[in-house]
Amino acid sequence: MEILSSIVGIVAEHTVVPIGRQASYLIFYKGNFSMLVVHVKDLEAAKERITHLVEEEKRNGRKIETDVMNWLEKVDGVIEKANLLQKDHRRANARCLAWSFPNLILRHQLSWKATKIVKDVNEVQEKGKFDRIGYLPTLDGEASSSSSSSTRGGEIYETRESLKENIMNALAHHNSCNIGVYGLGGVGKTTLVREIAEISKQQKLFDAVVTTHVTKDPEIKTIQGEIADLLDDIWTILDLEKVGIPFGNEHNGCKLLMTSRNQDVLLQMDVPKDLTFKVELMSENETWSLFQFMAGDVIKDSNLKGVAIQVAKKCEGLPLVVVAVARALKDKRDVQSWKDALRRLQSGHHTIFSALELSYDSLESDEMRDVFLLFALFPSQMVDYFLKVAMGLDILKHVNSVDDARNRLYSIIHSLEATCLLEVKASGSIQMHDFVRDFSISIARRDKLVFLRKQSDEEWPTKDFLTRCTQVVLDSCVYELPQMIDCPYIKFFCLSSKKNRSLKVPDDFFEGMASLRVLDFTYLNLSSLPTSFRFLTDLQTLCLNFCILENMVEIEALQNLVILCLRGSSMTNLPREIRQLTQLRMLDLSDSGIEVIPPNIISSLTKLEELYMGNTFVNWGDANSTVQNKNASIVELQKLPNLTNLELQIRKTWMLPRDLQTVFEKLERYKIAIGDVWEWWNSKRGLSTKWRRISVAETSPRPK
Structure with missing residues (x-):
């Protein structure tokens, strides 16, 4: 390790970008191979899913699209390359062992190959999104596919x-x-x-x-x-x-x-x-055709077909309703379920809402229903936001880590996509049809006692409702807050004040919210946090995004806080009081104005699993100095045994510890930019595998 440290030192002395592409191959050798394993597993899972669809299409007498078959062939080739590299017997000579030193040239070559194959894996996987897998072959005498x-x-x-x-x-x-x-x-x-x-x-x-x-x-x-x-x-x-x-x-x-x-x-x-x-309504024949396709083989049961035809007719030619109802009944093989669905559609005041309620009730768990209702409250929000809220509300069950929670949330999202209740855009934002969102909000208001205020002329709810409500969402429409609201059962309070940055939060505002678990303030000017923060002892998630923050002394009262997000907020110094938040598992300082982090704050957060500081230029102390620094040094990350996800911006070469590998080798996912970076690359954390990529940014000087 001394030789490797010396190499890093030489690189740091003689290059503008201390860890560019070449040095990173040596230092992140282990991480690059770990990254390869993760991404190959993702690609294998994607291949398996497409293969299942191909087999299903073949069973239905359809031919497979040429681009699908070509993709599967490319996938096999990339996976074979990855497996050969992982089994390469030369890797034994490239590892750091106590009794021998690795062959650095070989280590560099193998690490470079691993990175190259990961890039190939990602490129192939990105191309594995198809509008359709198969098609019915044309009969003799029929028109060509272009005019079909x-x-x-x-x-x-x-x-x-x-x-x-x-x-x-x-x-x-x-x-x-x-x-x-x-x-x-x-x-x-x-x-x-x-x-x-x-x-x-x-x-x-x-x-x-x-x-x-x-x-x-x-x-x-x-x-x-x-x-x-x-x-x-x-x-x-x-x-x-x-x-x-x-x-x-x-x-x-x-x-x-x-x-x-x-x-x-x-x-x-x-x-x-x-x-x-x-666009006209679908005809009865078109409706029945689509309904059969969405409901699947269950429709072939002679005992169900009669009632199924009646259910399809009640969809009134609206594809949205046809898909929602058919998907909800796809696995129902008892005639009672179908008759009940028909009864609900016949008695419903609004066909679409009746159909969506049937689909909603058919979701497999309360966990899935709670996530679905949460999505409707925030149009076009990113998936990583919902992770913070869902964890804070304890919606996601049987998870032991942030990553477990993320995987569970992704699984639920995929299931909801399959029911056609929502979709995830490539950017990672959640999208719903307007009718689906309106329905979901009505259910949230009815069953969860959610108060959602979108217009400034909407009145505050009655005192009786507030004493029972569980969630309050105020969307950029508030110009004055009451001194205090009595909400003993509230779990989630969200306020965006983009249209009124001068909105004042009274000191006693949270005194009646002792059960609060998630608090989201966005676009507020907070000269100081309300003193009533001391009542929020159950708070799990605190988001102060795009806020102007000054005095944050009251944050030390949030002893049970698990997630703290200060994304895009304006503040220079990270408050010393944060070191009291020893239960923190996620800290997000992305795009913030923080320049100074006092020593021993980061290292005291020993339960931290994820740290995001992309596009945040901290003046890190000298990690190699024997003199006490005024600022924290990057070496403090060594004292975080549970840290797995990291986004980090490092300004100067001397801020780097010599023994970089011990700081970064345990990370599973990270984005690190070193040098005078003038633009942080896209770091949206959606459902794509790019979010999980282990990468080191090649940085460049600020343009003149």
Whole structure:
């Protein structure tokens, strides 16, 4: 290890970037091979899932798409390369053993190969997302696939195909700019537009195709970040010039395809009436075809078919309802369950809500139902936020670590996706259909006594309701808080004050919330934390994101805090009181203004499992100095035996300890940037394997 330390020292003295790509291969040898094992397992799991789908398609008489077969072949090749490297007998000479020193050149080569194969694994896995796996082969005399009807599971939907063809013709016409699609909620507008977007990509009609969601209260920056050529699902008139979208004669190459429930909204968005296309309800035959496909083999039971046809008819031609009901009944083989479903659909005041309640009740556990209701409260939030909240509320059962909780949450999300109640975007945000969200919020209000305030003119609930409610969510619509609210059973309080950064939180505000487990303050100016924090002894999760923070003395009272998130907050010094939070398992300081961390704070958090400091430039002390530093040094991370996940930014080479391997070798996932980094790479932690990648950033000097 002394020789390796010397090499690191030489690198540090003679390079601008102390641990660039080359030195990292030596230091992170063990981590790179651990990373290889993790990612190969992920790829093998993805391969297994696709293989199961392929087998199912073959059993149904379908042919497999060529790109799917090519992908499986590439997967086998990459996995074989990884296995050969892991079994390479030369690895014995590259390890650090007590009685011998490793062959550094060989260690470098093997580590480099491991990193290269991980990159190949990730690239292959990213390409393993298919719109469909198989297709029904055409019969002799039938038209080619390019002119065949729309299919879902091989079934034909003539009306949708005709509409799709008309929209594609409008997109291809050189004079068209704005095109609109309208129809009832749940009728399938978004699905239709996604199919058109995919065809446009395949036919290379445009350089780029992007979708975005325009809500009742549009978030301009979010829209600007997602938009290129295609707008999807518009609730209200949008100022195109404000979000920077070329329109009209300004840019003839830009086409806007918009969906709305209201044709008038499209007309006010300058869509010509002859370029507005209505999506009609599905016919009875189309409805039954889709229902059979979604319900599966259970529909073939002669005892069920009669009632199943009646259930399908009650879906009233709305694909959203058909899918929700069919998925809920897919594994029900007793006629009583089907008759009960029919009764509920017949007696329901609103077909869609009745169908969604049936689907909701069919979820396999209260744990899954609680997670589903939580998602509805925060449109488009990232998965990592829900992890913090779900852990704090103790929704996730039988988990022993943060990583266990994350895996359990991912599993629940995948199950909810399978029921078509939600979807996860590539960015890692949770998306729900508007009807699904409205339904979920109504259930949360009814069953969980949730108070959700979205408009400033909404009245506060009665004192009686507050004494019973369990969750309060105030969404950027509060201009004054009461001195105190009496909520003895409240578990979750969330307040975003983006529209009123000067909002004051009274000192006694939390005195009546002794049962609070999760507190989320966003965009607040907190000159000091309320003194009533001392009553929050059960608090598990505290999020103070994008806040201006000064005096945080009261935080020391939160002795049972497990998760502390100060992402994007403005503060220079990490408060010394945080060292009292000895139960912390996750600390998130990403994108914050923290520059100074006093010694012995980080090292006192011995239960810490995950530490995130990406894009946070801390003035670390000299880890190799024998003199007491004013600031904490990176070597304090050695005193965190449970640390597995780390994101870290390191400014200067002298901040690094010589024996880097002992600091970082136990980590399972990390992102580390060293040097004068002027841009932190994308660190969104969604469901993708990229979040789990062990990587070292190649850094570069600040551009002049």
